[in-house]
Amino acid sequence: MAGGFARGDVLLLIAVLAAFGVADAGYLTYQWYEAADSTWCDLDSYWSCSAVRESPWASVAGIPTAVVGVAGFGILLALAGAALRGTAGIGPWPTDRWILLFGILGAAVGAGLTLVEVFVIQAICILCVIGFALDLGILGLAAVLVRGSRTSRAAG
């Protein structure tokens, strides 16, 4: 594994980042249901969670977009937890590859929503950006994990 870190280190870090992601997306979901009576993540009208939350992009069919984040980070947390408990594979794939898959999906959704914020809503929700950064971190670690598995398989 890269940098002298063990596979367990990487998995634990993924679990920690995913836990922060669940908290972040969970709070955004809570905020969506609570409506606009809290402004703590509004720095100005551009860096504004409220502006993003009040946009049509904040929900699909009445379900807040942040719920997708809670589910995605929750799945990543569960997968990392399973791998830490020694689960080598789920269904046809090794657990590491599932983590990579959900890392890619999360980063793709995060990238799409960030582009919508910048170019369509023209306001940035800092908590959403933090969620996206957590996604990217998990994706990078998942790539390290899968590469490490391949290397050890090739060596073994």
Next chain:
Amino acid sequence: MAQKKCPVCGVSVKLENLERHLRNQHPRADVDLETAFTEEERREATQAKTAARPTITAKGKQWIAIVSVAVAAVLILVIWNPFGGVGPGVGQVAPNFTVATSTGATISLSDYRNSPVVLDLMDVDCGACQSEALDVLQFVYLNYSVRGVRFLSVSLIDWTGGADTPATIEQFKADHGTNWVYGMDTTARTVRNAYQVQSTPTTFILDANGVITAKAVGRAPDGYAWYAAALDALLGS
């Protein structure tokens, strides 16, 4: 990988999973776990369990602690928000402004002196502004305009969604029963900047001298009761 037949159901189970299998699949079976395994099998099962669980190094723990503290610090900083502007508050004179109205006239806040004023900074596309207008503001207007309270809304134009236009504002007024003057913030965002608006709606109650006596960021905390309390205090009833 060593396997052993379950003494209850006869299914082959990995050695390291047999104990869990017995516990989960046959919770009522009278199997003595102490004697179910030989010493060698027990050692093998322990080794297999240890090998399956990835190890966490001391260096890894240190880095994970650093990353956790860093992410937590960022979240706390965002929540605490020491960089956010506050804008004028209770006890301060509301900054004056002059803007065009949705009907093409020009209006200044100073025109509203000598009366209590409800100043509503909003955006037509903001969901909270729509519900505040429909559920609360139109009823406050009905009950307090007859008592001399004046109402002024200012659209922040492009706070969210498409840019508000005179036509969309007039439509908003018709849809939400808010038939008073609506100003439109300038392209230089004069009102938004003067009041350092952080959320829509932001509502101010001003006394006859233009001094802010109450301020609500987002929807008023107690709905109609919030307006009633602030306005009754000004009107002396």
